[in-house]
Amino acid sequence: MELPLYVRIEPSATSNQYVSTYRKLTLSKLYLVADAAVTKHASNYINMAVYNGAVKIAERKFDATGSDIAEGTAEALALSGGASLDFDDLGELKIEFTKGGSGVLAGSLVCVFEPRREV
Numbered sequence: 343m344e345l346p347l348y349v350r351i352e353p354s355a356t357s358n359q360y361v362s363t364y365r366k367l368t369l370s371k372l373y374l375v376a377d378a379a380v381t382k383h384a385s386n387y388i389n390m391a392v393y394n395g396a397v398k399i400a401e402r403k404f405d406a407t408g409s410d411i412a413e414g415t416a417e418a419l420a421l422s423g424g425a426s427l428d429f430d431d432l433g434e435l436k437i438e439f440t441k442g443g444s445g446v447l448a449g450s451l452v453c454v455f456e457p458r459r460e461v
Contacts, residue, residue, distance in 0.1 A: 343457065345367065349453060351447065357438075358436055361435040361437070366429065367433075368457075370427075371454035372392065374416075375416050375449045375450045376412070376417075376449040382407075382408045387441070390438070392435060397426040404445065416452070
């Protein structure tokens with residue numbers, strides 16, 4: 343059974359945003375949906391990284407090393423980290439935004455979790 347969680351994102355500066363998990367869950371999918379098209383740029387950008395604790399489990403770059411995203415399109419983000427995709431009771435997913443210049447990003451992050459049981 344999938345448990346989707348929709349997180350509104352609209353960072354205006356370099357900052358962090360947190361999502362609390364209420365039970366043991368495994369992050370199975372992560373999607374970014376932008377409200378408007380975002381074009382990669384060397385000096386005007388916002389990069390996003392997603393963490394469980396200190397382990398980076400996903401990232402999306404819009405700087406010179408990144409790529410564009412179309413308006414209203416759900417883009418699946420690649421997940422990595424193996425066991426780090428497992429969240430404990432009252433765990434937290436950290437979304438880290440790094441802004442350069444006048445970069446803009448607004449939209450939603452869709453976190454799809456699955457319940458897990460310890461055996």
